[in-house]
Structures are given as structure tokens and as C-alpha cells.
Amino acid sequence: MLPLIPIAIVGLGGLAYWRTKTPHGMTPERKQIYEQALISLKDPEKLRTLGDAFEKEGLKDEATMLRKRALLREMPPEVRAKRQQAFGAAMKSKDPSKVEAVAMAFQNEGATGAAANLRKYAAGLRASKAA
């Protein structure tokens, strides 16, 4: 008969040590990797791999965003053309609220760069009108 109590104590101690030594959740390094990936990672397969790695660390929102970005390049040409038209139409608009609504739609699809540019444009419209 094995002495179960000492084994359980050692096992729990080892688990506690592993959890404290291995960082979980969003660390500054992971945040940097994530932000850099949003800007410069273009290969859909690499985006998915990184998304899987983030998922394993419990970072579901970031993993979802990276997978959405992987899908952006796999859209059919007619959908791409429509998205480009929508972006152009938003850049023609003089209503900052409408531009921000389009920016939000792009953000939800993973197009963070397009969303940022539209938000900047909307901010310019607001400042120009408010002054």
C-alpha cells in the first residue's frame, strides 16, 4: 500500500510551483507579441498558430481576433471589393457617428488597421466641426 498522503502533498506542491513559475494570462511580453502580430503578421497560417497558442493560455479574445485576421485574406474577391467600397464610402462621409459605426464593424471583423484609420478620420471631422 502506497503512502498516498505524502504523494498527494508532493504532487500538489509541484503543481503550485509550476503554476507560479509559468505565467498565465496577458503578460507584457505576450501583449507586445499580440500587438506586433496585429500590425505585421500577414501569413494566415502563422496567425492561426499564434491564435491557438493564445487560446491555450486562456486569452480567448486575442485568439479570436488573430483567427479573424487570418480569415481576412481568405475572403472571395467580390467580398473584398465590397469591403473596399464600404471603406471608401466611409471616407466620403461627413458624419463622424456613421464613420465610427463602420469602424466598429471593421474592428469586429478583425480589420483593426482599417478601423483605426476610420476612427482617426471621424476624430478629424469632429474636431473640425466643434472648433
Added chain:
Amino acid sequence: MANDLATLKAASASLVERARLGDQNAMAMLTRVKEEAAKGTPRAKLAFRHLMEYIQKNPTRGHGYVPTRRRMGPNFYDLIRKASRQGDVSRFSADVATLAMRAEDPNAAAVTLADGHPLTRERMQAIAKLLGDEKEQKLFYFCATCNNGARLRMLVQVLPPEGLQIAKAARIVGHARTIQGIRSGHMPLMKLSPAVAWELGE
């Protein structure tokens, strides 16, 4: 007659306040009214009397006093809007170059400027010529067309103050031109941002 008198009184007040703010046209008109009144012109004598009345009733509150409850003219973005609609290329370029260097919010200035005349090659050249010689013009074109934020940030760190002014004006004009190009559909999204071009599948 009464209507004429009221107009003259209102004009007197406006002239005096404008002159107090340093408007040289108003100062010249006041001098002219005084000269004509001295010559004995009846209308000028009447106007001079109203001017003196107004000055005595409303003494100056110091040089450069601006009444706080009155709007004293168009705001900065109205000036950009007006400049951007100038048909004459030389006036357009002079106004745009001056205002772009004074802008506090380059993004808002660019968005406002984009609503005006198309920033054609001719207009860009006219603006660049006003900013200096060949070296300054090269800087203007580089900053106006560069879509690499990191390179621009590095450049800004080594530029002298005059160069920074040119770079700011160039960024405003360049961004306005890009907005116009995207709106017309003739400019690739890559010119605005390589990230946007990638995301939208260009």
C-alpha cells in the same frame, strides 16, 4: 435719415474696435474721416462726432482687449475651409502653406483641407515652392508621400525647428491628398496605410 444715422453709429463702433485690435484698414479709415472732417465735409463731420462720442463712452481697456462674449471672426478650420476653396493657385498655395504650418491638430486640418479643391500636382508644386529651396522642397515631397510612420518618426527626431514646420505642413497636405484620392477611387489603399490595404485585400 434716422436709418442712415443708425448705420453711421454702428459703423463708428465697429471701426473703433477694429482699430483697437490693430486692424490697419480701420486705422486708415479713421484718419481719412478726421482729415475730411477738418476740411469741413458735412458727412465726415457727423461721422467724426459719432466716433468721438463712442470713444468717450467706451474707453479702451488696454491694447489687444478682446470682448469675451463676442465671436471675433472665423475659427481656424473656417480659414482652412476658405483657403481650400480658393480658385487661384497662388493664393490657394500661400494660404494653405501658412495655415498648415500653424495647425495644432494636423489630422483635423487634413480632413478639412480634403474637402476643398483637389490637391493636384500643380497645387502641390506651388505649395512646395513657397516652403523653400530644393532641399526644403524635397523634404516636403518626402513627408507628403511617405506612408511609413516609423520612418517619419525617425526623421522628425533629427529635423531642425524650420524642418519640423515643413514636415508638419507636408503631412497635412499629403494626408488631405490621400483622403481625396481614396474618395475618388484613384488612389490605392496602400498609400493610406499598408495595413489597411492588406486587411481589405487590395
